[in-house]
Amino acid sequence: MHDATASASTGGVDHLVGRDADLNRIVSLLVSSSAGSALLLSGEAGVGKTELLDAVARTASEAGMYVLRAAGVQFEADVSYSALNQALLPLTDFFDSLSSTHQDAIKVALGLRVGTPPERLLLSNAALALLQARVLKGPVLLVVDDLQWVDRASAAVFGFIARRLTGNPISFLGASRTETGSFFERSGLPQLELPPLDEDASTRLVDSRFPGLAPAVRRRVLETAQGNPLALLELPSALRAGQRGAQEILPYVLPLSQRLQSLFVSRVRSLPTGTRYLLLVATLDGTGDLSTLHAAARESGGEVDLEDLAPAKHDQLVSLDTSSRRLVFRHPLISSAVVEISTGHERRAAHRALARVQSDPERRAWHLGEATLEPDEQVAVQLEQHARRILNRGDAVAAIAALTRAADLSPVDTDRARRLTEAAYIGADATGSLRSASELLKDARRVDPYQRRSLHFAAAAVQLLLNSDGDVRTAHRLLAGAIAEGKHGYDATNVALTDALHLLLLLCFYGGSPEMWEPFQTAVDQLRPEPPPLLAVAVQTFGDPARAEAAAVSQLTRILDTAMDETDSARIVRMGTASIYPDRLSALREPSWRVVHQGRDGGPVRRHLGGLMHLCLDSYHSGRWDETAQLADEGLQLCEESGYSFFAWYFLYNKAIVAASRGDTDTAQALADQMADWATPRGVRAALDYARHVQAVASISDGDFESAFRHASAVSPPGQLARYTPHALWVIFDLVESAIRSNHRAEAVNHVRALREAHVDELSPRLGLLLGGCAALACVEDDLALRLFDKSLSARGIDRWPFDRARVQLAHGERLRRSRETMAARGSLLSALRIFEQLGARSWAQRATKELRAAGWNGPRSDDHPKQELTPQEREIAQLAASGLTNKQIAEQLFISHRTVGAHLYQVYPKLGISSRAALRDALTALEASGFDG
Template sequence: MVVRGTQAGAALLGRDDEIEAIATVLGGGALLLTGAAGSGRSALLEAAAERATASGVRVLRGAGSDFEADLPYAGLNQLLWPLRAGVDGLGSAHRDALRSAMGLDTGPADDRLVVATATLTLLTRAAPVLLLVDDLHRVDPASATVVGFLARRLDGSGAALLAATDAAGDLPGIGALAIGPLAESAASALLTARFPDLAGPVLRRLLAAAQGSPLALHELPAALTAAQRTGSRDLPDPLPLGPRLTALYGTRLDPLPAPTRRLLLLVALDGPAGPAVAADLADLERTDLVAIDAGRVRFRDPLARSAVVALARPGERRAAHRVLAESADHPERRAWHLARATLGPDERVAGLLMRAAHTHRRRGDAAGAFAAMVRAADLSPRGADRSRRLAEAASVRADVDLRGVSRLLGDARHADPGRRGSVPAAVASAHLVLNDEGDVDTAHRLLVGALDDRDPAHIDALQALLTVCALGGRDELWAPFRAAVGRLRPGPPTLLALGASLVADPARATPGDLALLDDLIGRLHDEIDPARVVAVGWAALFTDRMPACREAHRRVVRDGRRGGAVIAVVRALVNLCLDSVRTGRWDEATRLAAEGQALCAAHGYQTLRWPLRFGAALVAAGQGDQATTQDLAGRMLRWAAAHGAHSMSRAAHHALAVAALGRGDAEEAYRHAIEVSPPGTLAANAPLALWSAADLVEAATRTGREAEAAAHAAALERVAALSPRLGLVAAAATATVDPSGERFVAAVRVPGAERWPFDLARVRLSYGEWLRRHHATSAAREQLAAARQVFEQLGAAPWTARAEAELRAAGATPAAGTAVLTPQEREIALLAATGLTNKEIGQRLHLSHRTVGAHLYRVFPKLGIGSRAALRDALSLEGMTTGADGPAPFAHQ
């Protein structure tokens, strides 16, 4: 039997090995598929049937059922009914035995051996044929005997048998294939394919609950509402089961005695810690639904827990929660059980839940805090209390996912129509404004107007206002914030105080600010609140202390991927991305930027996309990808102008300045650098002034603006003590404007300077240029070679080209292979030298414009140039040496 592949197996994600094993027996033989109910046994049988049918093989089907389990040969009747016309062609003994067994004649069937032999003969004559028997464990014993007989005798007959069961012993003596759970990657792909609207946290929750069960992966999301799948409504706990899962677990739970079901319900409702009441552990363990270890009880799979709760009556669930509330050993657990045992409004329980919510929030559990606040609002007798609690839930929800925040604010207004806006409502609204079509000024007005130091949410509002002011980056925005912080008694919280200095204006940080920051960084390994971790990282970023915060930030990202506060994850990714740019981890920065932007898109955090795009733009600028830099920077400038976000405008200009310096356009670099900070001062409320200062000094020097360069170098010198990196660039800036150049020596010897490889390589490049101009060629080659090596490692093509050109001018031999172009590089270089754009070249060669750009920026360092304007001369001088075709002078084209 030849079995050709079809699309059947392709739909069974993660089952390639199983399908291959099944294919080996389809030409003749038998295989038993074993696995728990819901493991996908039936789907594999169906895939085998489709594959066989496509190959011209006749498929005979049968399936066990409890209804027919007591009818002898009922299963055989199912299998052979399509072949009944051929029974009369058998020998008389076989014909009579089989007709009687199949119910075609009256009278008792002959012994099973005769019936089995007759069946084998009939199948051999009908070959090629495939027998499929599902739920073999429920087939009547007489038919099961015949199936076992066939299984051991089909080799070479042209007939094949596939049977599925939950126990390998059902067909002793033949091969068995265990059908286990799907791998997580396949399970995730299956969920995403069938339910593309699943939000990330919902997807993770379903994967954890399903544990790779194909049935669960189909049933669980289908049992959710559309709002629950997209994350705009929270998932219930436990998850609702679909009808097939309910029926599957119902058959295991219904026969249990009522006391055992009550104990199972207590275990299910009390979570992973196990039951809080005395229980007959032996009775529980006999159910095979739970495992007991040192007196602690846990369900063997999460779906069993959900089934126990789903199949209990509402009154039974409330009674169990009351029992658990009485024995709870934690206030938060007691509050939750009381809330679930309560039907109507109850202010006492609502108050307990709000205290539990605030505890959850201090621990960094924003999702738990949100759930408790919403339930507290439901239990609130007074409209004013319900309104405030919903508004506070909305402000917490904004840290998890922006979807649903508008609805919560609307519910809060409806609960108390006469109430004016509250502080929590202003915080939530500001989030929405910034991430929708609103602007910085509107969010600022909302928050400033709602500030009320008598309100417990006042600090939350100030933290939100800090974010708004930093994004706006304008002096007038900061004044109300600083005034409000100054009014706090006995003083502002530590992180708020640090934000007022190190986030707003790190260039003017005091030694006390830095000491406090260093102390907080030293304690990050014990910090459990992700919001505090990322706040410390934000304060550390522009004073170059973020490397010491990286591990804590990675922990925030890891925890967040398992369902924590998404906004903390994105902010951690922003801090890690920008620090990776500064510390030369450019590939990592690109990956982090992509991950963060995907989360922003999935959860509605539109504003946080821009610092991630800034990180990507800086990498593109450093590597000479002009098209990407221009695209990202242009989008940043347009968005910043529309939303009043001056800090993002400065970020775009900084990236454009780096790109312009790389390609040797100092005039354009200067125009962009002064948009970040004017020459001679590090602009107040502009943290990026500390990152772009070296660009301004270099651009001013190269364009003959000596006074501006000297003034800005002096400004940098005043902040040199903030970090080793600033010490490095300040010394280099001073050396650039100092005719003696002596400060270069101090610059390259700054302790720890190697932690900022791109900055150090740029300093070495400037030092090497200075040494060459002063005829110290040997020393120049040493600095230039070190710079070139770092630039090459970073993929900073235009900077590599600059270093290479300087090395040649200093009499150094080009790096091995530097001047060798591949045939495609040669072709692209020749076309670019004629003046064609990347797009036009791509159209001629059937390449994307990005691919053309990438090739050109590999060509530049090989030819020792920094831009395409120099291509014609460089190609003529080089004689167009290539790696394959030999010389191809430019004049020949």
């Protein structure tokens, strides 16, 4: 059977997809039965007849049959006996066993001897006798492909043989295209029509060959190919890389590759001009609606009429659905062929006719744009409006296409430059087509040098700068300058202006220095009549949350109340930005997922990245660490594919913080180093702070509190919450805990005072919990400390942050034990242990276990069940499985087959005394803990 390891190494492409049932059926008829029989396979071009024939032939020879093969050749049909020659030549060794008349006939027919051509019946009998001679050594299968092209003489002999198989272990399998005539007489022989692949198999086939295809593109390919494997494989090859990844717009009709072209083009080409014109109009209209077609035909000056469709109907290229009054193409590839062979002139004429008869303004604008060659401001305006509408629907790629078309048709240079700049802005801001954005900007500047001063120009240039290797300061200066000098009158309803300010907000955050915030604040203060609420909130909660006013936090709550109904993905991401530090991202889970799904379906890449980032952060805090790691991988891959390299640090951080929290500190440190190496020369202070957070957690995980203290203090010094340093809020517990444990009590006490003065507990319940924990840790007096712990741990809603809660509980348990409250200590420690185990926070689980043992607890030890050592590979696989990877993912990571993974896990379960994957993580933690203990 098919070997899983082999298919994994070749990506599965050699595998016959979706034909198991057909293959089994043919094999049981022709291979498994002892008596011979015949079968004719038919199917449309490219449906996979040859592929299936190959599979049957392989299976037959593996089963010990002797396989003879031949195929008709398209331009050779009048060369007599050429197909028979292919089939019988391997049997020359058996010629001697034939009677001399049969021998002569065969040799002359195959061109091995000169003589008078044999009589047809004699030759047919001779060929059959030859096969029978071979059968004495074992069963024979004769496979003839492309029967429609087999020469007349050979076809007659094959037909003769196919009808006289009974009683001999000789089988015959022929294949031909449906609807093509041939010399082979089929009647009376069993036939099998090979259908197109079903949707599931089509998807698998496309995915195996083109794993990087964007979902929207994949859907178009599946729709167009309709299960035809040749089309499924050839359509994506005819697309450019940018089109496959959905960064570039797909053509309205998918282009045909050479191979596909030859299938349909000749049939379409042979139609009369009027018929082709109608098919072109129908294709470009896309609805097939007969009245539109009729009206458009009249626009062509009365030369064409619906009657002209008759030849296409006759050739079965189209049919008329009388109930819906629509023209239906028999296969989408036919309409591709129609466009393929049309001239530019013909297409423009068809678009012009359609623009005249279309009532829908969007479709009219598109047809007009396609029909127009000379600059025409009226058409350009319509296209620009069209672009705005489609941008609102979230199709940035199509909006860029419409805007650049509008620019092409603009008679005045300033209009042209403005449209190009806006297209560049959308490209750079949303879709990640950074290279084409930079080309568009260059064009715009050439047409009108003053464009450089526009906000769109500056914003697009900033994105390009960030994502090449430009630094944050330069980007900030460029955008802040464009805002200060712009002629926008600080009108708060100016979309280009507020978009630019939201971008500047991010630049200030990345740079993290107070003087970068000054021009931003100045601009926001001048907005009239007043700054948009979301922007005003984000300045506080994202810019400097430690100083955010209570009013800003309640305003955020009101804004988040509208999140569920929000459809603008840019706004959803901006809400997320404002929600990070007040810990409100969970209110945006559903809308953020919507943004991510849109992105996976080909929506704007930058929003997709924003949605992923916010989901990552929320899932980390809410203890869904596998999800964090998976989404972070998705984000990293997307950054790489789309060219938004700047944003990779967000996802490195998420991977790193999960690794640090799980105790995989080597990985965490390596990722943090990578972030710091990247961020330092570019002046991305925010990324440095995020890296320090990772290093602090990893150091605590390693029990190195001195280093942890150093890293946490580097974000903001103890005793202070530095201005515009939001991430200082996320290391408060790390800082205070490591200070206490590394003899820096005074610093811890100072820091707690600063936190209290800033009222960080009013920003979110999570910070309230952590502040309570910090205060208790820093408190010398046991009674008061225990009361502080109790209070913070009994606050409502803190279960939403399991890791934070368990860390405070662990500290609580440690304090209880030292105060000799052993029973209470055990309770707190056990509950912390349980959470750490669930999360897979290994080193914390070990710390809790050690503390529990010191409190006299002797809970389940590994020797409670017969202990068997795991091999290093078993342990590695078990850990990967416990982290949530599937067998397939583990196999990929370790370069082994997924069956091997399964086999190992099968050994692991009994050794660990468990029976399911779900119990793996806990069992491994217990194992670690026991190793640690002993």
